[in-house]
Each structure stands twice: as C-alpha cells, then as structure tokens.
Amino acid sequence: xxxxxxxxxxxxxxxxxxxxxxxxxxxxxxxxxxxxxxxxxxxxxxxxxxxxxxxxxxxxxxxxxxxxxxxxxxxxxxxxxxxxxxxxxxxxxxxxxxxxxxxxxxxxxxxxxxxxxxxxxxxxxxxxxxxxxxxxxxxxxxxxxxxxxxxxxxxxxxxxxxxxxxxxxxxxxxxxxxxxxxxxxxxxxxxxxxxxxxxxxxxxxxxxxxxxxxxxxxxxxxxxxxxxxxxxxxxxxxxxxxxxxxxxxxxxxxxxxxxxxxxxxxxxxxxxxxxxxxxxxxxxxxxxxxxxxxxxxxxxxxxxxxxxxxxxxxxxxxxxxxxxxxxxxxxxxxxxxxxxxxxxxxxxxxxxxxxxxxxxxxxxxxxxxxxxxxxxxxxxxxxxxxxxxxxxxxxxxxxxxxxxxxxxxxxxxxxxxxxxxxxxxxxxxxxxxxxxxxxxxxxxxxxxxxxxxxxxxxxxxxxxxxxxxxxxxxxxxxxxxxxxxxxxxxxxxxxxxxxxxxxxxxxxxxxxxxxxxxxxxxxxxxxxxxxxxxxxxxxxxxxxxxxxxxxxxxxxxxxxxxxxxxxxxxxxxxxxxxxxxxxxxxxxxxxxxxxxxxx
Numbered sequence: 001x002x003x004x005x006x007x008x009x010x011x012x013x014x015x016x017x018x019x020x021x022x023x024x025x026x027x028x029x030x031x032x033x034x035x036x037x038x039x040x041x042x043x044x045x046x047x048x049x050x051x052x053x054x055x056x057x058x059x060x061x062x063x064x065x066x067x068x069x070x071x072x073x074x075x076x077x078x079x080x081x082x083x084x085x086x087x088x089x090x091x092x093x094x095x096x097x098x099x100x101x102x103x104x105x106x107x108x109x110x111x112x113x114x115x116x117x118x119x120x121x122x123x124x125x126x127x128x129x130x131x132x133x134x135x136x137x138x139x140x141x142x143x144x145x146x147x148x149x150x151x152x153x154x155x156x157x158x159x160x161x162x163x164x165x166x167x168x169x170x171x172x173x174x175x176x177x178x179x180x181x182x183x184x185x186x187x188x189x190x191x192x193x194x195x196x197x198x199x200x201x202x203x204x205x206x207x208x209x210x211x212x213x214x215x216x217x218x219x220x221x222x223x224x225x226x227x228x229x230x231x232x233x234x235x236x237x238x239x240x241x242x243x244x245x246x247x248x249x250x251x252x253x254x255x256x257x258x259x260x261x262x263x264x265x266x267x268x269x270x271x272x273x274x275x276x277x278x279x280x281x282x283x284x285x286x287x288x289x290x291x292x293x294x295x296x297x298x299x300x301x302x303x304x305x306x307x308x309x310x311x312x313x314x315x316x317x318x319x320x321x322x323x324x325x326x327x328x329x330x331x332x333x334x335x336x337x338x339x340x341x342x343x344x345x346x347x348x349x350x351x352x353x354x355x356x357x358x359x360x361x362x363x364x365x366x367x368x369x370x371x372x373x374x375x376x377x378x379x380x381x382x383x384x385x386x387x388x389x390x391x392x393x394x395x396x397x398x399x400x401x402x403x404x405x406x407x408x409x410x411x412x413x414x415x416x417x418x419x420x421x422x423x424x425x426x427x428x429x430x431x432x433x434x435x436x437x438x439x440x441x442x443x444x445x446x447x448x449x450x451x452x453x454x455x456x457x458x459x460x461x462x463x464x465x466x467x468x469x470x471x472x473x474x475x476x477x478x479x480x481x482x483x484x485x486x487x488x489x490x491x492x493x494x495x496x497x498x499x500x501x502x503x504x505x506x507x508x509x510x511x512x513x514x515x516x517x518x519x520x521x522x523x524x525x526x527x528x529x530x531x532x533x534x535x536x537x538x539x540x541x542x543x544x545x546x547x548x549x550x551x552x553x554x555x556x557x558x559x560x561x562x563x564x565x566x567x568x569x570x571x572x573x574x575x576x577x578x579x580x581x582x583x584x585x586x587x588x589x590x591x592x593x594x595x596x597x598x599x
C-alpha cells in the first residue's frame with residue numbers, strides 16, 4: 001500500500017488519535033551486516049511500523065544491495081517498504097533498472113532525492129544522462145509509472161547545507177510537490193518551534209501533502225554534536241543544558257536524550273501538523289523504541305491480534321506475485337528466506353492454492369537461487385554462534401540452547417523461536433537430552449480463539465487448530481525400530497529419508513498433502529495454510545543436507561577436523577524424519593511417548 005494511503009487510513013480509523021511511525025535503515029557494507037539487519041528488521045516488525053525505508057547507495061555492489069533489501073523486506077518480512085532513489089551518479093538507465101526492480105518486488109513507495117555529493121569529490125555534479133534536481137526525478141517517475149508509486153521528497157526545516165532556510169527553499173519544495181510528490185520526510189532537527197513554524201509556512205503556500213518529521217535518537221554525546229553540526233541545525237538551550245552534565249556517560253545520555261526527544265515529538269503531535277514520526281534508526285533498535293515506548297505508541301500485545309492483523313500463521317508476503325499465496329509446507333517454518341527464494345520463479349497460479357495445497361506444483365527452485373551460502377551467517381559468526389561441536393551431544397546442546405532462547409538461530413533455523421512451543425518444551429528438551437535432535441515442531445491445538453496471543457491468526461471470531469508435528473534426526477540404525485513402533489493404521493504418520501534419497505513412509509496416500517494447521521472463520525471456507533507432503537519434504541531434505549555440508553566446510557577450513565567429521569557422520573548415518581499426530585482431539589503427547597522407546 002502507498003504511504004499516503006496508509007497515513008490516511010489511520011486518520012480515518014477509530015484510533016486516529018494515536019500517531020503512527022516508521023523506521024529508516026541503511027545498507028550495510030558486509031554480508032554479516034545484512035543478515036544482522038534482517039534480524040533487526042524482523043524484530044522491529046513486531047512493533048507494527050506503517051513502513052520502513054531503505055537508503056540508496058549509487059553504483060556498484062551497494063546499489064544492488066539496496067534493491068535486494070527492498071525485495072526481501074517486501075517478499076519475506078512482509079514490511080511495507082519505501083526505497084530511496086537519488087540523482088547522484090545515476091544516469092536514466094540505472095534509474096530505470098532500480099525502479100523496475102522496485103516495481104517487480106511490489107514496492108509502491110519511492111523517496112526521490114537529489115542525493116549527497118560523492119565522498120570522493122565532495123562536490124555535487126549532474127552525471128551525464130542523469131537529473132540535476134529531485135523535482136526532475138519526481139517528474140520522471142510520475143511520467144513513467146503514473147500513480148503506481150507514492151513519491152516522497154526531502155524537506156529541510158532549517159535549510160540545506162547548500163542553501164539557507166529562505167522562502168526560496170520552500171518554493172523549491174513546492175516545485176517537487178507540484179511535480180507529483182505525495183509526502184515529505186524531513187531532515188533531522190531538535191528545535192520543535194522551528195519545525196512547527198516551517199510547517200505553517202508550507203501550508204500557507206499551498207503544500208498540503210503529509211509532513212513527516214525525521215527523528216534522530218540521541219545515543220552518545222559525540223554523535224549528537226557531530227550530526228547536529230553536519231546538518232547545520234540548531235540545538236535548543238534545554239538540550240544542551242540537560243546533556244552537558246552527563247556527556248561522559250553514554251547510558252545517561254541515551255536516557256536523557258529519550259526524554260528530550262519524546263517531549264519534542266509530543267509537541268509536534270500536539271501542533272496538529274504531524275500524525276506520523278519517522279525514526280532514523282542508524283540500523284539500531286533500542287534508542288528508537290525507547291522514544292516510541294515513552295510516547296505510548298508501541299502496540300500492546302493484545303492489540304496486535306485483531307482482524308486480519310495476522311492473516312496467516314506465517315508471515316504474509318507483500319510481493320504482488322504471492323498475494324494469493326495461501327499454503328506453505330511446514331518444513332521452512334523457521335527458514336522463510338530460503339522458502340521465498342526457492343519459490344520466487346513460480347507464477348501466481350503455481351503456488352499451492354487448493355484446499356490442501358497442490359503437491360503436483362513445479363519442483364522447488366535450485367539451491368543456487370539462494371546465492372553463495374545456505375547458512376545466513378559468515379564463517380566467523382558461525383563459529384561464534386555454534387562453536388565446534390564434536391559429538392552428537394554437542395549438537396543436541398546447541399538445539400537445547402536454541403529452545404531456551406540462549407541462541408537466536410541455528411544453521412537450519414534463521415529465526416528465533418516464539419512461545420508456540422512452550423507447551424511441549426519439556427518433551428523437546430527430553431528428546432534432545434537423549435540425542436534425538438529436534439529440528440522443527442508445533443504442539444496440538446484444538447479450537448483456540450483466533451485472537452489468541454500465541455496461536456492466533458486470521459480474522460477475529462474464528463477458531464484455529466493444529467496437529468502436533470515434530471521433525472528430527474534419527475540414527476539410521478534405529479529406523480527399523482522406529483518404523484515398527486509407529487506401524488500403520490495409527491494416528492501417527494511419518495516420512496523418513498536419508499541423504500541418499502531412501503524414503504520410508506506409512507502415509508496411506510503419500511501423494512496427498514496433510515494439513516497440519518487450519519482455521520474456521522465466519523463466512524469463509526476452511527483455511528489450511530500449513531501442510532506436510534512428500535514433494536516439498538524431499539526438496540527440504542536436499543536443502544537440509546546441503547546446510548550440513550556448508551557447515552562442515554566452515555569447520556574444516558578453520559582446522560576443526562573433529563567437528564567436520566561429526567557433520568559427515570550426521571549426513572551418512574542419520575535420517576531426516578517428520579511425524580504428525582493426526583489426533584488433535586485426544587490429550588497426550590503420543591509422539592514423545594513413542595520416541596521414548598528409542599532411548
């Protein structure tokens with residue numbers, strides 16, 4: 001959705017008295033920085049920002065990263081995204097390429113900027129075949145894409161480094177709006193009175209689009225002064241008086257800065273010119289969230305689960321190709337990035353779309369669609385997170401650490417656990433303590449309200465259901481005993497496969513999909529968004545054993561040969577197993593009861 005439409009929707013809502021907010025992120029310079037940023041964006045999603053924006057780095061690898069970040073934020077994280085686009089070093093063909101990629105990803109918002117001078121020259125010059133002013137870029141986007149994009153432009157309440165705050169500067173801003181801009185995001189500032197007076201001047205000259213103040217948190221005293229001086233903005237006396245006495249104490253500076261900025265933001269909101277705050281995060285989260293929390297703008301947990309706020313038990317993509325996606329295999333529950341990448345080439349009608357999904361859908365995309373690595377951590381970070389396991393007990397202990405929240409990710413789990421598994425936590429811990437390494441799971445749920453804070457999803461006044469599910473590694477030497485234990489004709493169904501593709505199953509029809517999550521809602525068909533089925537399980541098996549191989553290579557290249565040998569053993573001597581308890585009504589944990597017999 002376009003930014004201006006989201007802002008208007010909030011004004012028209014019952015909560016129109018409550019301000020909204022957004023976050024800005026910049027492009028990291030390293031692959032590990034990108035992964036850390038995705039993790040941070042994912043956490044900050046829970047605060048329900050109206051949108052995020054991604055800065056633009058003209059030319060080379062970083063400009064590619066800008067469009068990649070936009071696409072991932074839209075497609076995987078389900079975050080409404082605004083992409084910066086500048087005139088700096090950008091001939092029209094590069095602008096066209098960036099806009100096309102934004103359009104294809106479902107991004108509907110562009111912040112059109114002239115851009116800063118290149119660091120190498122310190123002087124801004126129009127590049128050959130490019131634009132000289134932001135208004136020209138705005139006009140070009142509007143002429144090329146019509147009304148598809150909402151276009152934002154920059155505003156400077158205290159002037160631009162190359163232009164003082166004069167009526168002429170306001171005229172330049174009006175030219176950008178007249179060229180087709182839909183909203184204004186301002187440079188950082190600390191003087192609320194200057195900003196409010198500037199807003200008054202904008203309205204007097206007929207600029208009536210939303211004005212969004214850019215809020216820069218105060219994290220350290222040195223950074224506070226450096227940014228204020230660089231942007232040439234006025235520091236109010238009360239800011240200086242409050243910060244000077246604590247300037248050597250970073251924690252105290254952050255706390256005092258939070259109080260000052262929260263008071264400033266409240267003054268902006270009370271002025272009547274502002275309904276939305278744009279937080280310059282500097283790719284950090286705590287300082288921005290402290291300000292929003294002090295203002296009372298962070299959603300209470302019970303407010304998050306409302307009609308259509310959580311449409312599916314997995315994160316809904318905003319990519320236009322995936323807008324009707326209604327079913328996902330449970331195997332990628334904690335690896336949404338790779339699932340979206342491996343299905344990115346599917347057309348809209350090739351996504352599973354039947355009641356139980358369509359197991360005859362095209363094969364999942366090749367693993368090379370995921371880039372150079374399936375493990376989303378750098379080798380150094382992988383060693384820091386997971387050390388050098390030498391025994392299966394070490395692997396089990398890593399999983400236990402993940403279950404207990406001490407480790408935020410595993411090689412095969414990109415995202416942290418939520419509270420869904422709390423009800424089966426003792427059983428999961430017991431299995432891992434006995435060297436049955438669990439990889440994915442969900443508990444049995446029988447008709448919980450769809451607004452439940454842990455299991456709820458979908459429209460209000462509905463009921464959700466889950467079959468208990470467990471995925472784990474089992475020594476192949478115990479497969480025969482496992483198969484005899486489970487048998488046929490029970491409520492338990494399973495698939496087991498090794499790295500050599502030898503498959504075992506007791507499914508009565510292993511070509512059919514087994515719904516393991518579903519919901520009943522007023523006036524709707526049964527929604528069954530999570531399934532287990534053979535085709536996707538075999539695709540996941542391929543990915544899982546490739547992950548083990550990548551992890552092995554990281555360890556062997558660093559000289560940890562015992563650890564590398566352990567991962568070779570996992571690949572050669574273990575099978576990947578999933579099991580579903582199709583009895584979601586009768587109390588008890590039949591999966592755990594059966595597996596205990598293998599200890």
